[in-house]
Every structure is written in structure tokens, then in C-alpha cells.
Amino acid sequence: MKKIEKILQQYSIRPTAMRMLVYQFIQSKTTAVSLSIVENNFEKSDRTTLYRTLKTFEEKGVVHQIDDGTGIPKYALCNHENKSKKHRDLHLHFHCNSCRETVCLTNHQIPQISLPNNFIPEDINMLVKGVCDKCNL
Ligand SMILES: [Zn+2]
């Protein structure tokens, strides 16, 4: 927990007990989590607090939101070198049609794309759908 406290402080987030627990939970997951997954894990906690915790994490760049086409936003930890830098998570995301889980493919960057003249990209979201390695056995 001491380590998580340090991490949150690096993001200029006051490390409350709740925030540290939510961080620990997301960190323990190999797949992206939705608000309801977090809620199910912290049944006794106030939903609004959990929602705000995720929002704070997102604003501060602790997590990034993933739109996996299911209509339910998912969150996953960001891993940046520089914690104070505004985050750009230009890696691919993968949504498995079989287990319905979404994962970050952090080692797979979004390929360079070309746009018509005068178009300025501000955010790129690239999602691959298919069958994940666990389901493809
Ligand atoms: Zn799968």
C-alpha cells in the first residue's frame, strides 16, 4: 500500500484509503474494468464515491478510458514514463468477442495514419475485435 500511496502522490492525488484500494483493484486486473465491475468489488462503498474516484484517476492520467464498442466505458491503468505529462495512450485495444473482455495492447502502438489536408487529429482510438489468446486455446 505504501507503494500505491507514492504512485498516487506522483499524480498529485491525495491518497485516501478508498483511492488506494480502487487503484490496487484495477492494478490486479489484467483486463480493463467498468464502473460496475468496480462497484461489485466494493459492494459496501458508495457508488458516487467510486464513480468520482475513477473520474479523478482519469483526469489525472492514472487510468485511461476505453471505448470498446459495448457502450460501457472501461478503464485501465496508464503506464507513462512521465507521470506529470498529459497522457497519450496511443496503443491498440483488443475486445474479445468470446469472453467480452477488453485489454490494452500497450506494446502495440497505433500505426501512423494519414489524414487529408487541414485535418488535425487530437485523439485516436483504435480497437481490434476478435478472439483473445485465452479464448483461442
Ligand atoms: Zn477472450
Ligand SMILES: [Zn+2]
Ligand atoms: Zn489502454
